[in-house]
Amino acid sequence: MPRVLISDKLESPGLDLLRQAGIELDERHGLTGAALQEALRAADGVIVRSGTRITAELLENPGKLKAVVRAGVGVDNIDVAAATRHGIVVMNTPGGNTVSTAEHTITMLMALARHIPAADASLRQGKWERNKFVGSQLAGKTLGIVGLGRIGREVARRATGLDMKVLGHDPFMAPDKAAQLGIESVPELDQLLPRCDFLTVHTPLTDETRDLLDARRLALLPRGARVLNCARGGIINEQALAEALRSGHLAGAALDVFEQEPPAGDHPLMKLPNVVATPHLGASTVEAQESVAREAAQLLVDFLTRGVVQFAVNMAAVDRTELEELRLYVDMARRLGLLHAQMCHGAIRRAQLSYRGEVARRSTKLVTAAFTAGLLEQRLSEGVNIVNAELLARERGIDIVEQTNPRKGDFSTLIKAEVQTDKKTYTAAGTLFGNQYLRLVQIGPYHLDSFLDGIMLIFTHHDVPGLIGFIGTIFGKHRVNIAQMTVGRQQPGGEAIAILNLDNQPPEEALKEVKQHPQISSLSVVKLPPAGEMPAWF
Structure with missing residues (x-):
């Protein structure tokens, strides 16, 4: 039974969903230090809000932890790089609080434009200061939005309904798509700022966006402009x-979020009368809290029970249908990686995956990650899976390259892997027969047809009569059964390669006897998983 740690408050709809899926819950809020680390190591997954910080130190020895789900959008309280290194998938819930956060942004916009908090406080003090709190009409004003993700787009939709002119800056939003939403796309932030009466930010907090609006950029805003931050x-x-x-x-300025939360009592912004502030309430509605709880719980249920990955911030998202469609390709790619890992000699410098035919028409990122995991998992002491494989490869100076060609060649689908070391380049290719049987169809320059599972004796030799009989006699003497044999050659009597699929591991003595044949130039024993066996991380 999978075990999930709930380290921050989670609404009952999410807890109920986890229990209904047969997941054991460890509900302990406010854990820190060694107690939190112990709880994480004992869990398959954890759901956090903004209160729990998942640091690199906590993940140093992660135990069986496989997934961290942030019930919310921002993941700056999670060391994503450390999670990735340890093969832990990090997911968030971008949709659950979208509407509530957008509504809060518009609420703050109106409160800022009409001095609502200050006017309310004045009235409660027995004053009637109508002239002091003359505000600004929103209709006809220009709102600049930095970041046109889910929340940014929802804010734009509501601002358009208020008859505001909306400008948007987002390098990842195509101008024509922005135009369909009633947003004028501005390619450079410095070009956007001078045109804004109001400016709101809706980006994640990253190294690139930290201090995005510094003194220089704030000075580019027109005198009298107002800014909002309900993001991070x-x-x-x-x-x-x-x-x-x-x-x-x-x-x-209207602020729902701060660098340090809660802000210090002597924070300079808290002393200014022209600042409207709330204590990180963007997602604080009953509806948003329940929606986020359900979404976070469903992410873990899907991941822990079916291997489905959605809304991951450190790997490609894979839905249920796509996962099933990619299953055999992932299996084949990992086996090709394992094959290369056992046959390659020298330091690996580069790996190129060439996809042709049916597989090239699909998303290949997960397939490439599976190959990379197979290539590295027997060479590294740390756990390798599809989450951290490409990161670990990059850290070791290994370039991973993809090529795709949707046109069919000799096979309806083909995955070809070429691995370059500091000594030579190794090539292997696999295909599917009948959309269900994995086959190895190329090693080096040789074309053949071999099972891609179990124990494989692979040897290069000169194509002469009697060689297979010689090996069969030796293996018979040592009670090693040959399940299947295939030979690939370029011409009769020339160099060739043979693969024997064996039912059991040949003893070292038998291998020594085989190597004595003068026509055998190289010999390797490769161990692959049994047919149909998928890795624990899939």
Whole structure:
């Protein structure tokens, strides 16, 4: 039974969904240090909100932990790089709080434009200061949106409904797509800022977006502009923002998030009357909390029970249908990687995966990751899987390259793997027969047809009569059964390669006797998983 740690409060719909799937729950909120590390090591998955920090130190010895799910969007409280290194998939729930966060942004926009908090406080003090709180009409004003993901687009839709002109900056949003949403796409942020009456940010917090709006960029906004941040603290430099507000260059700011939460009591922004602030309430609606809980729970149920990956931030997402369609290709690619790992000599420099035919029409990223995992898993002491394989390869200076050609060649589908070491280049290719049987159809320059499983004796030799009989006699003496044999050659009497699929491991003495034949130039024993056996990480 899979075990899941719930380290922060999760609404009951999510907990119920996990229990119904037969998952054991460990509900302990507020764990830190050694207690949290112990709980993580004992769990197959963990669901966190913003309260729990999953650090590299906590993941140093992750035990059986396979997945971290953030019930929310931002993953800056999770060391994604460390999780990836240990083969732990990190997923988030981008859809659950989209509407609530967009609504909160519009609420903050209106509160900022009409001085709602200050006017409310004044009235409660017995004052009637109508002239002091003259606001700004939103209709006809220009709203700049930095980041046109789910939330940014929802904010744009609502702002358009308020008759605002919406400008957007997002390097990953095509201008024609933005135009369909009623957004004018501005390719450069520095070109967007001078045109804004209001500016709101909706990007994740990354190394690239930290201090995205610094003193220089805030100065590009028109005098009297207002800024909002309901995304992540740190996207706007808080010291620079405070100075721009104090100087009068900016008329106001609305903030739901801060670099440090909660902010210190003497935080400069908290002392300014033209700042509207809330304690990270973007997703704090009953509907959003329940939606996020269900979504987070479903992600873990799908992953732990069916291997389905969705909304992952450190690997390709794979839905249930695609996973089943890719299953045999993933299996084949990993076996080709394992084959290369046992046959290659020298330091691996580069691996090229060439996909042709049916497989080339599918998403091959997961297939390439499976090959890389097979290539590395027997060479590295750390656990290797499809999450961390390509990262581990890059760290070791191994280039992983893909080529695709949807046109069919000699086979309806073909995966060809070429591995270059500091000594030579090794080639192997596999295909599917009848859309279900894995076959090895090429090694080096030789074409053949061999099972791609179990114990394989692979040897190159001069094509002469009697060689197979010689080997069969030796193996018979040592009670090694040959299940299947295939030979590939370029011309009669020339160099050739043979593969014997064996039912049991040949003893070292038998291999020594085989090697004595003068026409055998090289010999390797390759061990692959039995037919149909998938890795634990799939």
